[in-house]
Amino acid sequence: MxxxxxxxxxxxxxxxxxxxxxxxxxxxxxxxxxxxxxxxxxxxxxxxxxxxxxxxxxxxxxxxxxxxxxxxxxxxxxxxxxxxxxxxxxxxxxxxxxxxxxxxxxxxxxxxxxxxxxxxxxxxxxxxxxxxxxxxxxxxxxxxxxxxxxxxxxxxxxxxxxxxxxxxxxxxxxxxxxxxxxxxxxxxxxxxxxxxxxxxxxxxxxxxxxxxxxxxxFSADGVTVTISGVSVHPGFAKGKLQSAIKIAAEIIAGLPTDRLSPESTEGREGFVHPVSLTGHVEQAVIEFIVRDFTDDRLHTHEAELEAIVKSTLSRYPGCTYHFEVKEQYRxxxxxxxxxxxxxxxxxxxxxxxxxxxxxxxxxxxxxxxxxxxxxxxxxxxxxxxxxxxxxxxxxxxxxxxxxxxxxxxxxxxxxxxx
Structure with missing residues (x-):
């Protein structure tokens, strides 16, 4: 048959x-x-x-x-x-x-x-x-x-x-x-x-x-961090210029490397991953993807990311940031x-x-x-x-x-x- x-x-x-x-x-x-x-x-x-x-x-x-x-x-x-x-x-x-x-x-x-x-x-x-x-x-x-x-x-x-x-x-x-x-x-x-x-x-x-x-x-969110810097002519910038690009680079460098990144996680571990950096001195935008298997841990990772952003910006009193979270899937x-x-x-x-x-x-x-x-x-x-x-x-x-x-x-x- x-x-x-x-x-x-x-x-x-x-x-x-x-x-x-x-x-x-x-x-x-x-x-x-x-x-x-x-x-x-x-x-x-x-x-x-x-x-x-x-x-x-x-x-x-x-x-x-x-x-x-x-x-x-x-x-x-x-x-x-x-x-x-x-x-x-x-x-x-x-x-x-x-x-x-x-x-x-x-x-x-x-x-x-x-x-x-x-x-x-x-x-x-x-x-x-x-x-x-x-x-x-x-x-x-x-x-x-x-x-x-x-x-x-x-x-x-x-x-x-x-x-x-x-x-x-x-x-x-x-x-x-x-x-x-x-x-x-x-x-x-x-x-x-x-x-x-x-x-x-x-x-x-x-x-x-x-x-x-x-x-x-995974549950998944996208996070957009927009940094507003202070642009000054570089010939007269001492003590005044606050480059949004450099601040964005500091934020990325401040991410954990031994955990919470794709390179160092597996199994049921989540991560925060920068996927794009664009901008200029006055404004820079970093796009992140955030992943974990539970919504609670997803939100915990986002809070840690924002804490890194805040800590970095605290060294640049003339600058501001905008932190936007968009749900992608659950x-x-x-x-x-x-x-x-x-x-x-x-x-x-x-x-x-x-x-x-x-x-x-x-x-x-x-x-x-x-x-x-x-x-x-x-x-x-x-x-x-x-x-x-x-x-x-x-x-x-x-x-x-x-x-x-x-x-x-x-x-x-x-x-x-x-």
Whole structure:
């Protein structure tokens, strides 16, 4: 008898190779949605492929979101489930001209990337490579990121969609597909229409190690510190000039280095991280991101940061500062704990796909963080990519196939338990 685990998962590798060659890098400086028009190039391709599968409502909206529906094939009243991934790649590393390379039958060696041999992916630095012996590893060529974050997730959802459309013996309720722009710059669900989507629950396919599912993210704020200095002609500045740029530099230098920074924290430890410094003598602006798993600790970190700012400014009586906190997202566990079936089905689906489920917390966020608080409970399932946002990014073809089967099991389990 044909089962999900005996289905031949065809096409996920080819789709992934095709998608990563479309440049979709997002731009945090842009005010448009999507932030880069080129993200719609991939969107147009995906809609064409979804339509070719027989999905009649697949479309790309004006803001760069893709919506599509796989109709239910069950007589039961089954909750509507959405699978979601993002189309953009990180601004941190070029996504233009990606040349994917397949390393067949990997045997545990270092992977030297040919276009820049100084870029070497080593098992000693990438622990999950030790579990990939015999698998097929895809990397970029050494001058760009790969784009597994999150085109692996897109390829997996697209492959699962085709299998659901061609295998009616897999019973499921209504399945929604959502592909978003601008996740990498924190705007992935800014313009999404959840009423139009019409889902009850969702899963982002945007995680890392095969078998992992994440129900907890950081809570996140952005902090903007604006320093107003005293500008005087430098030829006559003695005892008068108070440079906002130098004051800002002192504030950054005053941050703890042995704790509360990304370089010195791990696990459930939070951090304060300066991500931008701009300005001139009269005014300088520092942008920070603040992260922790609880809102209380988040606020504690912000209070410590402001104390550093105040202490620094106390040495410059002619200067002032403005301290602005903006909420970015919150720990999705606060929502998901109220909907235990969502995680229970995700964990069981991973197990049915032949893996030991790994329940994790994310030192970061996903579209699912905000979707959960918008009323769509949404944990994060593995997509199989590793070393995101850099030239050492890699993904295993076999792990992508496992993700496809996990998606199919999630769809089937919701129908089975309805």
């Amino acid at each position: 044909l089962t999900i685990n005996t289905l031949r998962v065809l096409g996920v590798e080819e789709r992934f190779l095709r998608y990563v060659q479309v440049d979709t890098q997002s731009d945090p400086a842009s005010k448009t949605c999507p932030s880069t028009e080129k993200q719609k190039n991939l969107g147009t391709l995906l809609v064409k492929e979804l339509s070719a599968m027989g999905i009649t409502d697949a479309h790309l909206d004006a803001h760069g979101y893709i919506f599509a529906t796989i109709p239910a094939n069950s007589d039961k009243h089954v909750p509507t489930v959405c699978f979601c991934s993002h189309m953009d790649t990180s601004p941190d590393c070029s996504g233009a001209g990606v040349k994917p390379i397949i390393h067949r039958d990997y045997q545990g060696e270092d992977l030297v990337l040919p276009d820049d041999p100084s870029i070497v992916i080593k098992p000693t630095e990438h622990a999950d490579l030790k579990n990939q012996v015999g698998n097929d590893i895809i990397t970029a060529s050494g001058t760009t990121l790969l784009g597994a974050d999150d085109k692996a997730g897109i390829a997996e959802i697209m492959t699962a969609a085709e299998l659901l459309m061609t295998h009616p013996e897999i019973k499921h309720g209504t399945i929604k597909i959502l592909f978003t722009p601008d996740e990498e710059i924190g705007r992935g669900v800014d313009r999404v229409d959840l009423n139009k989507l019409g889902a009850d629950y969702a899963y982002t396919i945007d995680g890392e190690t095969a078998g992992s599912i994440e129900d907890e993210t 720990n999705m566990k606060q929502v998901l704990d109220k909907h235990p079936q969502v995680m229970a089905i995700g964990l069981e689906a991973i197990e049915r796909a032949g893996m030991q489920p790994i329940r994790r917390s994310i030192r970061g966020g996903t579209d699912g963080s905000r979707l959960s608080f918008m009323g769509l409970p949404c944990p994060n399932v593995f997509a199989g990519g590793h070393a995101f946002h850099g030239k050492q990014e890699w993904v295993s073809v076999q792990d992508m196939e496992k993700a496809v089967r996990t998606i199919l099991h999630i769809a089937a389990l919701w129908e089975e338990q309805a």
